[in-house]
Amino acid sequence: ETGVTQTPRHLVMGMTNKKSLKCEQHLGHNAMYWYKQSAKKPLELMFVYNFKEQTENNSVPSRFSPECPNSSHLFLHLHTLQPEDSALYLCASSQVSGGGAGETQYFGPGTRLLVL
Amino acid sequence: AQTVTQSQPEMSVQEAETVTLSCTYDTSENNYYLFWYKQPPSRQMILVIRQEAYKQQNATENRFSVNFQKAAKSFSLKISDSQLGDTAMYFCAFMPPQGGSEKLVFGKGTKLTVNP
Numbered sequence: 001e002t003g004v005t006q007t008p009r010h011l012v013m014g015m016t017n018k019k020s021l022k023c024e025q026h027l028g029h030n031a032m033y034w035y036k037q038s039a040k041k042p043l044e045l046m047f048v049y050n051f052k053e054q055t056e057n058n059s060v061p062s063r064f065s066p067e068c069p070n071s072s073h074l075f076l077h078l079h080t081l082q083p084e085d086s087a088l089y090l091c092a093s094s095q096v097s098g099g100g101a102g103e104t105q106y107f108g109p110g111t112r113l114l115v116l
Numbered sequence: 117a118q119t120v121t122q123s124q125p126e127m128s129v130q131e132a133e134t135v136t137l138s139c140t141y142d143t144s145e146n147n148y149y150l151f152w153y154k155q156p157p158s159r160q161m162i163l164v165i166r167q168e169a170y171k172q173q174n175a176t177e178n179r180f181s182v183n184f185q186k187a188a189k190s191f192s193l194k195i196s197d198s199q200l201g202d203t204a205m206y207f208c209a210f211m212p213p214q215g216g217s218e219k220l221v222f223g224k225g226t227k228l229t230v231n232p
Contacts (some may be wrong), residue, residue, distance in 0.1 A: 021139050042120070042208050043207070043222040056219065090161065102149030102168065105220060107161040107205070 003027040004108035006091050012114045013081065020077040021111045023091030031096040032074040033105065034066060037088040049074060050096055081115045088112050118143045120210050120222035129198045130231050136183075137226045139208030145169075149211040150191045151220065152182070156204040164206070167191065195212045198230045 003026045013019050025032060034046040048056035049068040063085075065077040074091055092105040119142045129135035141150070152164040167184050173229045174182050179196045195202055205227050209220040 002162060004160075022189050042223065042224050043220075044135075048219060102166075102213070104163050104166060106152070106163075109160045 002106040002108070004091060004093055004106050006089075006108035006111050008111060010107060010112045010114075013078070014116065015081060015083075017081075018077070018079040020078065021091075021113075023074040023076075023108055025072055025074075025091075025093035025095055025108075026107070027095075027106060029093040029095045029106075030071050031094050032068060032071070033092040033094075034074065034076055035090040035092065037090055037110070043090070047076075072074055078113075081113075082113055083115050086113055086115045118145075118212060118221045120208055120221050120223035122208055125157050126222070126227045128229040128231055129195075131198055131200060133198055134194060134196045135198055136226065137195075137206050137228065138167075139191045139193070139203070139223060140158050141189050141191065141208075141210045141221075142145075143189070143210065143212070145212055147213045149213075150182075150184070151209040151211065152180070152191075152193045152209045153207045153209060153222075154202075154204045155207065155225075156201075159204075161207070165193065195228075200230050200232060202228065203230045204228060 007022045031050045036044045046060045047066040061084050067075040088110045090110045091108040094103045094105045121140045148169045150167040153161050165175050169207050170227045181194050183192045204209040205225045207225045208223040
């Protein structure tokens with residue numbers, strides 16, 4: 001295991017539901033990430049939190065709402081999703097320094113989301 | 117914008133043989149980082165190997181090694197003595213030398229099957 005956990009591992013939701021994905025890292029890292037992994041497409045970075053501050057939002061629709069209460073926990077709140085949002089959502093963490101030293105990102109197992 | 121291309125969507129190899137997965141990238145940066153990640157079926161994505169562009173020596177981790185050709189912007193992964201547990205999706209990734217929030221640019225992946 002990589003030290004990054006995600007719950008739930010599988011989620012089925014209707015388009016009118018509200019649900020949340022949770023990620024927790026036990027590595028003492030200061031940056032956390034949400035990625036979307038769809039079939040036959042590269043991983044898409046969604047959000048980046050560095051020292052609990054959101055530093056990247058790659059034009060993600062507002063139906064996805066991230067929350068980072070501390071450097072160990074990251075949430076992705078979901079509401080009124082579309083079927084095309086069905087994918088594997090991966091969380092990752094890393095220890096980022098200001099010098100850009102190319103630190104490795106460690107990934108969680110992902111949440112497999114199906115939107116009906 | 118940087119791009120990463122993995123031209124082999126799927127590959128297969130016999131157990132104990134050697135296989136090479138290709139990866140090319142496009143960047144105008146001089147210093148950067150390259151990664152190979154492995155994602156076994158229904159399991160977490162884990163780092164296989166990491167290369168720093170300013171180091172000419174090819175990175176090696178046990179049975180895994182890379183052939184880094186900076187001028188050609190090529191970063192192939194060689195797996196020696198393939199094992200059944202090497203069956204997985206393999207992703208090549210590029211990281212620019214940005215300070216603060218760092219992000220990976222991934223290729224679409226190569227699905228490797230090791231046959232007994």
